[in-house]
Amino acid sequence: MVESYQRLTGKPLIEDAPSDIAALREVIWNAPRAIVAHGTEGDPKFFYGNRLALQLFEMSFAEFAQLPSRLSAEALAQEARVTLLEKVTQQGYVDGYSGVRIAKSGRRFMITDTTVWNLLDKQGRHKGQAAVFVAHLTLRAGQ
Numbered sequence: 001m002v003e004s005y006q007r008l009t010g011k012p013l014i015e016d017a018p019s020d021i022a023a024l025r026e027v028i029w030n031a032p033r034a035i036v037a038h039g040t041e042g043d044p045k046f047f048y049g050n051r052l053a054l055q056l057f058e059m060s061f062a063e064f065a066q067l068p069s070r071l072s073a074e075a076l077a078q079e080a081r082v083t084l085l086e087k088v089t090q091q092g093y094v095d096g097y098s099g100v101r102i103a104k105s106g107r108r109f110m111i112t113d114t115t116v117w118n119l120l121d122k123q124g125r126h127k128g129q130a131a132v133f134v135a136h137l138t139l140r141a142g143q
Helices: 002-009 021-029 051-057 075-091
Strands: 034-038 046-049 093-102 108-120 126-139
Touching: 002 093, 002 108, 002 126, 034 051, 046 051, 075 093, 075 108, 075 126, 093 126
Parallel strands: none
Antiparallel strands: 034 046, 034 126, 093 108, 108 126
16 A cells, blocks of 8 residues: 555655554554555455544444445445546546545545555556545534
8 A cells, every 4th residue: 555655646655654564554553544445346345444444434344344445435425436436547546535434323424635546566456446534524424
């Protein structure tokens, strides 16, 4: 995630990221922005969510890792989400996205300052997509 983000955006995902992989995992896990990633399945499921993302979605890691990423957005927002992900696939990444997401309890929350990018291995093979975002406003179910 860190390398793909840097290669595609030219910016670091984590400022002053440690080179030690265990330390880097700890920094990403505790980052002040939510970080999520899904794979390349036909209906991609999340395979990563940091501490903040799991809190926002009100799920354990095991629950989150079973969630198709499309279900993180409301049904009404699905078309915009699909358009966004198609744009990311074509361009490599998209900055400045915002939208409403839904937690396990039905609570809605706004994500802003979102960057979504393609996850590419060192050989350039597509491994999924990831996002980093800020959650601002907590909305009640149905809003």
